[in-house]
Amino acid sequence: MLALKFLGRFKDFGLLIMRLGLGLSFIMHGSAKMFGGVDMWTQVGSSMTHFGMNHYHYVWGFLAAFAEFGGGIFLILGFLTRPAAIMMWFTMVVATTMHVLKGDSFQVYSHALELCVVFFALIFVGPGRFSIDQE
Numbered sequence: 001m002l003a004l005k006f007l008g009r010f011k012d013f014g015l016l017i018m019r020l021g022l023g024l025s026f027i028m029h030g031s032a033k034m035f036g037g038v039d040m041w042t043q044v045g046s047s048m049t050h051f052g053m054n055h056y057h058y059v060w061g062f063l064a065a066f067a068e069f070g071g072g073i074f075l076i077l078g079f080l081t082r083p084a085a086i087m088m089w090f091t092m093v094v095a096t097t098m099h100v101l102k103g104d105s106f107q108v109y110s111h112a113l114e115l116c117v118v119f120f121a122l123i124f125v126g127p128g129r130f131s132i133d134q135e
Contacts, residue, residue, distance in 0.1 A: 011128065012128035012129040012130055013128075013130065014128075015125065015126075015127060015128030015130070015131075016078075016128060016130040016131070018118075018122075019075045019076060019078060019081070019127060019128075019131070020075075020076055022072070022075055022118070023071075023072040023073065023074075023075035023076035024072065024076065025072070026068045026069070026071060026072030026075070026088065027068075027069055027072035027073060027076075028072075029068055029072075030065055030066075030067075030068025030069035030070075030071075030072060031069055033061070033064065033065035033068060033069070034065040034066065034068070034069035034070075036065070038058050040061065040065070041057070041058040041059075041060075041061030041062045041064075041065060042057045042058045042061055043057075043061065044057075044060075044061035044064050044065060045057035045058055045059065045060030045061030045062070045063075045064065046061075047060075047064075047094050047095070047097075047098040048060045048094065050094075050097055050098055050101050051094070051097075063087075064091050064094070066087075067084075067087035067088050067090070067091040068088065068091060070084070071084040071085075071087050071088045071091075075088075075127075077131070077132050078127035078128070078130065078131020078132050078133050078134075079131070079132040079133060080133070081122070081126060081127035081131060081133050082122075082123055082126060082127075082133075085119045085120075085122040085123045086119075086123055088115070088119045089116060089119035089120050089123065092112045092113075092115045092116040092119060093116055095109070095112040096109050096112040096113045096116055099112065
């Protein structure tokens with residue numbers, strides 16, 4: 001609608017709101033994984049067996065925990081936004097794949113799939129003007 005076209009002037013503000021919301025959500029979601037220790041990392045990282053990675057699950061789990069927790073911090077700050085989005089996208093690809101291969105319903109894996117799309121788009125769009133990266 002033409003009446004809403006003026007909102008395009010606020011796209012950097014919209015990106016800030018999106019980064020803050022996603023970042024806070026992922027900090028909260030990833031904190032249990034990040035601080036859960038080796039047992040938690042091993043459990044999370046075992047999802048990589050779906051990709052033929054049968055060793056070092058604790059390393060993969062730590063990387064996933066860091067992608068969620070650390071990536072959330074990076075999103076909020078708008079610092080290393082694209083690398084953070086790549087890490088978070090990959091983590092959501094693994095999560096989606098794990099749920100699909102387990103035979104879970106769309107209702108179970110749809111959130112991870114939606115976030116795949118959001119993070120993939122953020123790789124191209126970037127953080128916006130209100131960020132440390134300042135694009």
